[in-house]
Amino acid sequence: MIGRLNHIAIAVPDLAAAVETYRDQLGARIGPAQALPEHGVTVVFIDTGNTKVELLEPLGAASPIAAFLEKNPAGGMHHLCFEVPDIAAAMARLQAGGARVLGDGRPRIGAHGNPVIFLHPKDFTGTLIELEQVPA
Numbered sequence: 001m002i003g004r005l006n007h008i009a010i011a012v013p014d015l016a017a018a019v020e021t022y023r024d025q026l027g028a029r030i031g032p033a034q035a036l037p038e039h040g041v042t043v044v045f046i047d048t049g050n051t052k053v054e055l056l057e058p059l060g061a062a063s064p065i066a067a068f069l070e071k072n073p074a075g076g077m078h079h080l081c082f083e084v085p086d087i088a089a090a091m092a093r094l095q096a097g098g099a100r101v102l103g104d105g106r107p108r109i110g111a112h113g114n115p116v117i118f119l120h121p122k123d124f125t126g127t128l129i130e131l132e133q134v135p136a
């Protein structure tokens with residue numbers, strides 16, 4: 001079911017500082033900042049050629065990553081995003097297997113304009129998993 005690793009996400013307390021570190025220390029090419037108020041984050045993507053790194057900071061008082069940053073104040077690995085060709089079929093298969101889809105259980109549009117879902121970390125070896133529908 002899962003295909004390519006679309007991105008590895010790192011939650012950070014200060015996106016501007018993280019961008020400076022990745023750009024100046026690691027020579028990364030940073031994409032534009034995207035405010036995603038519907039997701040409670042502001043993100044940038046770094047394209048490494050074989051995948052992407054998503055740096056994300058909280059946006060708004062109800063950010064879903066606020067509690068994560070309280071536990072990890074310097075930031076940390078937040079989620080992995082895998083590509084699937086059909087998010088509805090993936091959801092049905094996963095829910096049939098007992099996996100919990102986070103939020104209201106329906107796909108939402110993510111930063112790339114594609115439908116995404118999130119799976120509970122406790123069901124996937126302590127790792128928050130995002131699935132993004134990308135046509136095969």
Ligand SMILES: CC[C@H](C(=O)O)C(=O)SCCNC(=O)CCNC(=O)[C@H](O)C(C)(C)COP(=O)(O)OP(=O)(O)OC[C@H]1O[C@@H](n2cnc3c(N)ncnc32)[C@H](O)[C@@H]1OP(=O)(O)O
Binds near residue numbers: 041078
């Ligand atoms: C979609 C736009 C963009 C894109 O790529 O296109 C994004 O990726 S936006 C990313 C931000 N949005 C989300 O992360 C949505 C899904 N996340 C959530 O719903 C919450 O973050 C949730 C439910 C995973 C955790 O929420 P919270 O930390 O407030 O709840 P708990 O404290 O009850 O956590 C439960 C349990 O899970 C552990 N946890 C939390 N976050 C993570 C994580 N990132 N990786 C691994 N484990 C995580 C937390 O420590 C708790 O464990 P416990 O042992 O009970 O303490």
Ligand SMILES: [Co+2]
Binds near residue numbers: 007009054079081130
């Ligand atoms: Co993501």
